[in-house]
Amino acid sequence: MTTAPSPGAAPGSVPAAPAPTRLTVLQGQARVSAGPRVELSTVLGSCVSTCLFDPEEQVGGMNHFLLAEPPPGSDAHTIDEHYGIYLMELLINEMLANGANKARLRAHLYGGANLYPGMAAIGSANAAFARAFLLRERITLVREDMGGNSARRVDFRPATGMVRCRSVANTFAPDERPTRRPTGGLGEVELF
């Protein structure tokens, strides 16, 4: 697992100093920045992070999601994609609001490990969903480091598109719980 530049990123453009402003992206979040000193960081087990970068606008963003459990009563193998689609859309919209163009977006995917043998391969399901989403939305996937059985730490410089992905001890992975389809708050309807 190594540092990888995105297309359009200037080689060696990560400054040695001053120290970056590190922002953690937690499960269920999407953050976007064009700040030259900003570094978006996350630790992933079976969750997946998408890093999006617009090389022309020099803006990038990261999300961190775990697909929701299927609705009650449905096939146990059915994966509820709703929450993943929502977090992908949240990231894309925030990118567009910061000047990015959807057609120029370049994506990296990380995570999707299956940490515990014998348990449901939710990491693989997350990875498959993320790849299929990018394909459907015609967003170019330039790099992925997904699967396996180790947790990962991802550090992303959104202004340059530089990503560093390293294996870390599984004990560093957050306690990931599948997100249930929200029943209150989100999804609220207001008729005018």
Added chain:
Amino acid sequence: MSKTTRILTVDDSASMRALLNHALTTHGFEVAQADDGQSALEWLQLNEVDVVITDINMPRLDGFGLIEALRRGTRHRDRPILVLTTESSDDKKSRARNMGATGWIVKPFDATKLVAAVRRVAH
């Protein structure tokens, strides 16, 4: 015999359109899809619907532009328009209301609430 409610969903995300299509057709609605406001306007020049469900952030013509264009014309001036968006800003909600939107639904949507809203505004 009751008439099937026809819905036009407008969203630039193919994934979201597929999700909406599944949620609405399984509840008996007839669904057409457009990938942005401009495509929706062109489709609506030739077709009739009972309800429009639109996203806000879209290329070419966004949801605000679509609402404005439909309310400015005569053919769809009174058509119910539900905004379905990840936006949580009160300013944007007020803007949609002032432009003539019928309702505001926050993503990720709850299919039961969405269907109830569509049934309420369609009649």
